[in-house]
Amino acid sequence: MKLRINGGQQEVEGADPDTPLLWVLRDHLGMLGAKYGCGIGQCGACTVLIDGEPTPSCLIRAADVGDAHIETIEGLAGDDGLHPVQQAWIDEQVPQCGYCQSGQILTAVALLRNNPQPSRDEIDRKMSAVLCRCGSYPRILKAIAKLSEE
Amino acid sequence: MNRAQAFHPDRRRFLKATAAVAGGALLIGINWSRGVEAAEQEADGSEDFQPNAWVALHADGRVEITVAESEMGQGPYTLMPMLVAEELEVPWSSISVLRAGVDPVYGFQLTGGSTSIKKGWVLLREAGAIARQLLLMAAARQWGIAPERCRARDGQVFDDSGRSIAYTRLVGLAASLPMPDKAWLKPPEDFHVIGQPLPRTDVPQKVTGQAVYGIDVRRPGQLFATVVHPPVFGGRLRAFDDTGARESPAVVDVFAIDQGVAVVARDTWSAFKAAQRLSIDWDPGERSGFRSQDWEDRLRGYDARPPSREHVRGTPEAVTGDRIEAEYLQPFQAHMTLEPMNCCVHFDDGKLRIWAPTQSPSLAYGSAKRLTQNRIERGWHKLLNKVFGGYDDSIEVNTTLLGGGFGRRLEQDYVEEAIQIAARFEVPVQLVWTREQDVRNDFYHPMTYHRMAAELDAQGMPRLWLHDIAGGGVSSWGARHDYAIPHQRIRSYDFEPPIPKGPWRSVAPHFNVFAVEHFIDELARQAGHDPLDYRLQLLPDGRLKRCLLRLAERVKADGLNKNERIGYAAASTFDSHVAEAVVLRDLGTGRYRVDRVYCVIDCGIVINPDIVRQQMESSIVYGLTAATLTEITVENGQVQQSNFHDVPALRLHQLPEIFVDIVDSTQKPGGLGEPGVPPLAPALANAWLASTGKPLRRLPLRLS
Numbered sequence: 001m002k003l004r005i006n007g008g009q010q011e012v013e014g015a016d017p018d019t020p021l022l023w024v025l026r027d028h029l030g031m032l033g034a035k036y037g038c039g040i041g042q043c044g045a046c047t048v049l050i051d052g053e054p055t056p057s058c059l060i061r062a063a064d065v066g067d068a069h070i071e072t073i074e075g076l077a078g079d080d081g082l083h084p085v086q087q088a089w090i091d092e093q094v095p096q097c098g099y100c101q102s103g104q105i106l107t108a109v110a111l112l113r114n115n116p117q118p119s120r121d122e123i124d125r126k127m128s129a130v131l132c133r134c135g136s137y138p139r140i141l142k143a144i145a146k147l148s149e150e
Numbered sequence: 151m152n153r154a155q156a157f158h159p160d161r162r163r164f165l166k167a168t169a170a171v172a173g174g175a176l177l178i179g180i181n182w183s184r185g186v187e188a189a190e191q192e193a194d195g196s197e198d199f200q201p202n203a204w205v206a207l208h209a210d211g212r213v214e215i216t217v218a219e220s221e222m223g224q225g226p227y228t229l230m231p232m233l234v235a236e237e238l239e240v241p242w243s244s245i246s247v248l249r250a251g252v253d254p255v256y257g258f259q260l261t262g263g264s265t266s267i268k269k270g271w272v273l274l275r276e277a278g279a280i281a282r283q284l285l286l287m288a289a290a291r292q293w294g295i296a297p298e299r300c301r302a303r304d305g306q307v308f309d310d311s312g313r314s315i316a317y318t319r320l321v322g323l324a325a326s327l328p329m330p331d332k333a334w335l336k337p338p339e340d341f342h343v344i345g346q347p348l349p350r351t352d353v354p355q356k357v358t359g360q361a362v363y364g365i366d367v368r369r370p371g372q373l374f375a376t377v378v379h380p381p382v383f384g385g386r387l388r389a390f391d392d393t394g395a396r397e398s399p400a401v402v403d404v405f406a407i408d409q410g411v412a413v414v415a416r417d418t419w420s421a422f423k424a425a426q427r428l429s430i431d432w433d434p435g436e437r438s439g440f441r442s443q444d445w446e447d448r449l450r451g452y453d454a455r456p457p458s459r460e461h462v463r464g465t466p467e468a469v470t471g472d473r474i475e476a477e478y479l480q481p482f483q484a485h486m487t488l489e490p491m492n493c494c495v496h497f498d499d500g501k502l503r504i505w506a507p508t509q510s511p512s513l514a515y516g517s518a519k520r521l522t523q524n525r526i527e528r529g530w531h532k533l534l535n536k537v538f539g540g541y542d543d544s545i546e547v548n549t550t551l552l553g554g555g556f557g558r559r560l561e562q563d564y565v566e567e568a569i570q571i572a573a574r575f576e577v578p579v580q581l582v583w584t585r586e587q588d589v590r591n592d593f594y595h596p597m598t599y600h601r602m603a604a605e606l607d608a609q610g611m612p613r614l615w616l617h618d619i620a621g622g623g624v625s626s627w628g629a630r631h632d633y634a635i636p637h638q639r640i641r642s643y644d645f646e647p648p649i650p651k652g653p654w655r656s657v658a659p660h661f662n663v664f665a666v667e668h669f670i671d672e673l674a675r676q677a678g679h680d681p682l683d684y685r686l687q688l689l690p691d692g693r694l695k696r697c698l699l700r701l702a703e704r705v706k707a708d709g710l711n712k713n714e715r716i717g718y719a720a721a722s723t724f725d726s727h728v729a730e731a732v733v734l735r736d737l738g739t740g741r742y743r744v745d746r747v748y749c750v751i752d753c754g755i756v757i758n759p760d761i762v763r764q765q766m767e768s769s770i771v772y773g774l775t776a777a778t779l780t781e782i783t784v785e786n787g788q789v790q791q792s793n794f795h796d797v798p799a800l801r802l803h804q805l806p807e808i809f810v811d812i813v814d815s816t817q818k819p820g821g822l823g824e825p826g827v828p829p830l831a832p833a834l835a836n837a838w839l840a841s842t843g844k845p846l847r848r849l850p851l852r853l854s
Contacts, residue, residue, distance in 0.1 A: 016400060016420055023419035027374065032366040033359020035553070036418070037488045038585045042794035045488055073359030086357040093349055093760055096223030096768060098356030099363060099488045099553030124803035131794060133488045133554050134223045135771025137805045139764075 001063060005029070006075025017063050022046040024062035025072065033073035033102045037131070044130030047103035048072050054107045054129065073102035076109065084150070085109050088143040096134035103130040108144055117148045199321035201284055201329075203255040204234055204277035206248075211305065211318050213240045216248045218256040219266045220509050221352055222487075222555035223768070224823040225761040226266050228350040232757055233270055236343040237278030237336060239302040240317070247351050252515040252547040260510040262560050262653060264724040264821025267757060271819050276333035281324075283334060285317050288324040338755065338816065347760035352551070364507030364550045367494040369578035373402055375571050376421040376582055378428060379410040379591045382787035383649050384435035387411065394427035404428070407570040409563070414571065418582050425584075437648070438787040442482060442597065445622075445648055445784075449599035450477075452620035457641035461630055464637035469614040474676055475603045476669055479848045480661040481781035483595035483654055484789075486797055489553020490588040491564035494580040495572035502545045503578070504569070507552040509559040517562040518545045521569050556772075557653035561593050589797060590789040593652025594782055596621040600665035604635075610677025611687065613637060617669075619662060622647030628659030628723055628828060631666050633688040649784060655772055656827035659723040664849070667719035667832030672845050681836060682718050694722045697729040697750040697813060704748055704811060705731050713737075714745065717836025719829035724821030726753040727813075730770070730829040733806075734837035734853075742841065742853045744774065744806045744834065752813035753820045759812055762822060766810040769826025775800045777831035778850050 001012045003024070015028050020039075025031040025048070034057050037045035041056040048057045049071035076083040082090070085108050095101045104127070111118055111126045118126070123144055132140075199207040206214040215234045219226035227247045235245055250256045282302050289307035290297040292315065299310045308314045338344075355361040380386065390411050392404040400420035404413050411428055415421040494505040502522055508514045519542060552559055568581040583591070598621035605614035615635045619626055620643040629640050654660070674684035682702055689695040698720045710716060713736040720729035733746040749766045756762055779798045783790045791797045835846040838853065846852075 014400075015417070016398060016423070018423065019417070019419045023417060027417035027419065030368065031359075032362075032368070035363075035489065036365065036582070037490070038794045039422075040585075040793055040795065043488060077358060082357070089357045090349070090353055093353060093764065095350075095353050095356040096225075096764060097221075097488070097552060097554045098223070098352065098361055101356050102359045105357060128801040128803040131488065131799045131801065133486060133556075133772070133775075133799055135768040135800070137771065137800075137802045138767050138808050140802065141805070 003062060003065060003070060004067065005031070005070045006072060012062065015062065017061070019062055020058050021048065021060050021062040021065060021070070022057040025057060031072055031074050035099055035102060037100070042131070043100070044103040044107065045100045047106050047130060049106055049110055052110060052113065054110045054126070071106065073106060076105065083109065084147060085112065085143070088147050092139045092143040092146065094136050094139040094143055096136055100130055100132045101136075104132065104136070104140060108140070112144070112147055118144070199281075199325045201281040201324070202277050203253070204274060205238065205281045207281070207317055207321050209318055209321060211244055211316075212246060213238070213244045214246050214248050216250045218250040218259050219270075220261040220511075220549055220552055220555065220559070222261070222509065222552035222559070224266075224765060225350060225758070226261065227352045228348065229267060229757050229761060230270050230274055231351065232343050232348060233274035234278040236341055237275045238282050240305045242343065242348055244305060245351070249549050252511045252545070259512040260560065261555070262509055262557060264726075264824045267819045268725065268821065275335055279333040279335055280330055283330045284324040284327050285320050287327050288320040289315050291327075292320070292323060344755065344757050346758065348758055350761070361551050363489050363553045364492045364494070364505060365489055365553070365582060367505040367550060367580060369494065369496060371577040372494070373414050373416065373575060373577055373579045374418045374421050374582065375412055375414045375568075375579050376418070376425050376584060377407065377410050377412050377567055377571075377587065378425050378430060379587055380432050380435075381590070382432065382434045382438045383440060383784075384437035384787065386433045386435055388431040388433045390431065391429040394429065395424035397427070398424055403574070405574070407567060409567055412567070412571045414575070414579060421582075422584055434787065440648055440784055440787045442782075442784040445597060446479065446599065449597065449620045449645070452599065452618065452643040455643065457618070458644035459626060459642045461626060461640040462638065463635075466614055466616060466637040466639040469605055469637050471605050473603045473605050473614075474673060475601070476672055476845065476847060478600040478602065478665045478668065480598045480664065481783070481849060482597045482649070483776055483780060484589055484592045484782050484791070484797055485554075485556045485558035485654060486589070486794070486799060487552070487554030487556060487558050490583045490585055491558075492580065492582040493565045493568035494578055495568040496578035497572055497576065500544060502569070503548070504546065504565065505548045505550055506565050507550045507559060508547075508562065508565060509552070509555050509557070510562070511547040511549045513560070513562045514547050514565045515545055517566045518547070518569055521566060522573070556655040557657070558592065561652050563591075585794070586792045589792050593650045595654035595660070596623050596647060596651050598624055598661040600661070602665060602669045604669070604673055606673065606677055610679055612673055615639070617641070617665065618643065619665075621645065621661070623651040624661070625658050626662065627657070628662035628721065629666060632690060632692070632694060632722065633670070634690055635688070656723070656769075656824040659721060659824075659828040660776070660831070663719070663721040663723070663828035664831045664835070667721065667829065668835045668839075668845065668847070671717065671832075671836040671839055675839065681840075685718065685720065693752045693813075693817075694720055694727040694729065697727050697752050700811060700813065701729040701731055701748055701750040704750070704809065711735070715837050715840035717833045717838070717840055719833035719836060721825070721828050723828055724825045725818075726751060726820035726822065726825040728825045728829055730826070730833045732830070732833040732837045734834070734841050736841060740854055742838070744778075746807045746809065747830070747833075748809045749826060750811045750813065751826065752815055753822055753825070754815050754817040755819050756812055756815070757819060762812050763810045765822045766826045767808050769824070770808055770830055771800050771805070773827045773830025774804075774806075774834070776849065777834050778853065781850055
């Protein structure tokens with residue numbers, strides 16, 4: 001099985017064909033940024049972008065991803081440094097335990113790509129897909145507000 | 151955090167040596183012995199300087215500060231180094247953080263009860279100050295002047311003529327000097343680190359996906375395991391058929407352990423999938439008929455037995471008149487840390503290595519020692535250590551970052567399971583629970599039933615206050631309030647917990663403060679008083695009252711819309727003082743929204759105002775989840791909920807606006823992680839009472 005991840009091609013061998021993308025990333029490719037939280041698409045900690053769409057990677061079989069392009073937290077920073085969303089997350093000191101933050105950041109990246117100045121309603125709809133038990137939400141809102149002003 | 155350094159063998163040798171020199175005295179204080187490595191430095195000319203177990207100055211200018219508290223989001227990887235850096239006088243940018251291993255030099259490691267700052271406040275400043283004193287003395291000696299003429303700043307020593315020398319050029323000399331017998335702590339007016347909103351040291355790795363939680367531990371040759379526990383509390387394994395589970399070539403082994411059936415595979419998913427294909431015959435045991443509803447009924451009849459504890463003020467039995475009564479109920483709650491329970495263990499050639507996202511490495515170590523007494527090698531010196539209360543260094547506990555804690559990771563059950571599983575292998579094995587196992591095998595916040603009664607005087611103020619608390623594993627902590635009520639009786643009825651019970655963020659104050667603070671509003675309403683004025687009249691002058699006054703000013707400045715009502719609550723817990731106000735907006739057609747939450751905290755001297763703010767935001771979101779969304783119920787001995795679909799957590803679209811004010815204080819620091827939680831639920835219930843005229847006496851509060 002071949003997967004297109006973060007602009008490159010990754011070969012996966014020996015995975016059970018039923019294996020969700022999350023576990024292929026974590027256990028077969030050693031990409032540990034996507035987290036396991038619920039396994040049923042409720043918490044969003046495993047969110048990756050598939051052709052730009054935030055998707056819980058625990059719900060989709062890696063075998064079903066096909067040619068679609070997968071973006072993970074590991075691919076977000078470029079040679080010229082952090083992605084602006086990551087930088088905003090640092091500036092606003094968003095993470096606490098941090099376990100959900102890969103999912104939060106990727107969801108915010110997709111949100112702002114689609115609309116650099118999202119309404120509060122749109123932010124609510126998109127960002128409510130990812131749970132944070134520590135309550136980093138006020139700072140997520142601040143970081144997104146700051147990014148949409150730029 | 152530099153992981154390579156964390157496991158650097160020289161580092162461990164130093165810590166061992168330090169511990170060996172200091173012996174049992176370490177538990178009561180800091181150990182200033184520099185141990186063997188300092189002596190070695192003098193011999194081999196090495197330029198690192200490790201004046202104590204918390205500080206290491208490297209020749210290249212890096213300063214490593216060791217933290218013995220677990221980072222689960224509450225900030226110790228930033229706050230503890232700030233305490234050291236303040237006294238050490240080094241640039242914040244030069245600091246890197248190292249997580250301590252289990253070693254007596256750090257005392258008993260347990261992160262809980264909002265105690266980290268309280269424990270570290272003097273200890274860690276002294277660790278920094280001692281190091282600074284040695285560097286000052288080294289500079290003075292080098293310059294041939296009196297140490298009093300030197301001062302430290304920004305990783306350098308200056309003298310009164312303006313001459314300066316970098317710490318890095320003093321480390322060799324400093325390491326050879328005798329330890330000062332006393333730490334010279336800076337006066338608070340000289341603080342320039344403490345009190346600053348410094349960015350957290352753990353944030354950069356948490357935005358790039360590089361942060362290593364327990365579940366991210368990867369060791370060469372590692373296998374992956376999961377456990378299926380009995381579906382019913384107290385259930386036991388009779389037999390299992392693993393034919394289906396073993397069909398997958400990725401499954402390595404399936405076997406029984408004390409707690410259930412373990413599946414070991416080459417990857418996590420294969421272990422999860424195989425676990426679902428097990429056919430297990432459970433003996434349901436004696437608690438298979440347990441229902442939380444029955445337990446609630448039993449708690450209502452609590453006074454068929456004598457109270458466990460009683461606190462009396464005045465002569466409550468002599469007050470006989472018309473009483474106002476109310477009963478309150480809080481359900482069982484699960485912790486729902488976003489990272490499920492997990493632990494990696496390697497029986498490695500006579501060593502037992504553990505990687506765990508634990509709130510207590512010391513408890514994990516104790517579990518390991520108890521479970522493996524005969525399994526790992528122990529030489530003569532290790533036996534001596536054991537006899538004289540020393541540390542068994544054949545057990546190594548590496549504490550990772552924690553994806554949430556909330557008290558759940560004070561229990562070491564998952565560590566014990568991982569040890570049992572890995573004991574059958576020579577390679578490392580990582581145990582990961584599914585979320586379903588996590589929800590159903592928790593140590594739950596107890597269900598509590600509260601019966602309140604009060605009698606009002608002619609002015610409508612309470613002169614009698616009765617509060618009975620019943621539950622499994624409960625106390626009256628948080629029920630003993632500051633209100634000036636002449637006659638009081640607070641009794642707790644502590645039952646044997648019917649299901650596993652454990653500490654849960656803000657513990658007993660969560661249920662007791664709810665009852666106290668909602669009942670106060672009920673009384674105010676009955677008496678025709680404004681609840682805020684009522685509180686202020688009943689509270690003695692002091693820190694909590696000042697928080698409440700400040701909160702009231704803030705709320706007044708913002709004002710309320712016509713369709714909004716407000717509720718207040720305040721409590722002093724964990725040596726901090728917090729007042730909160732919830733604004734509830736009536737959306738019409740019987741719908742309400744929590745629109746704003748105001749919070750004022752007095753936590754004594756503030757180490758990092760941004761982290762205080764963050765912990766209050768966190769406490770309010772945590773409190774809202776418990777107050778409005780979640781409960782754990784049990785039918786036939788089985789937890790009815792299983793995942794985030796039926797134990798929801800507050801989501802971003804449900805977030806109220808949160809305003810936090812921090813009181814300037816010169817008092818000793820108090821706790822931060824928990825004191826913001828208890829006032830939230832009663833403030834919300836009070837806002838509901840103000841909106842609808844009806845009390846909300848049972849959590850979760852249904853706002854419709």
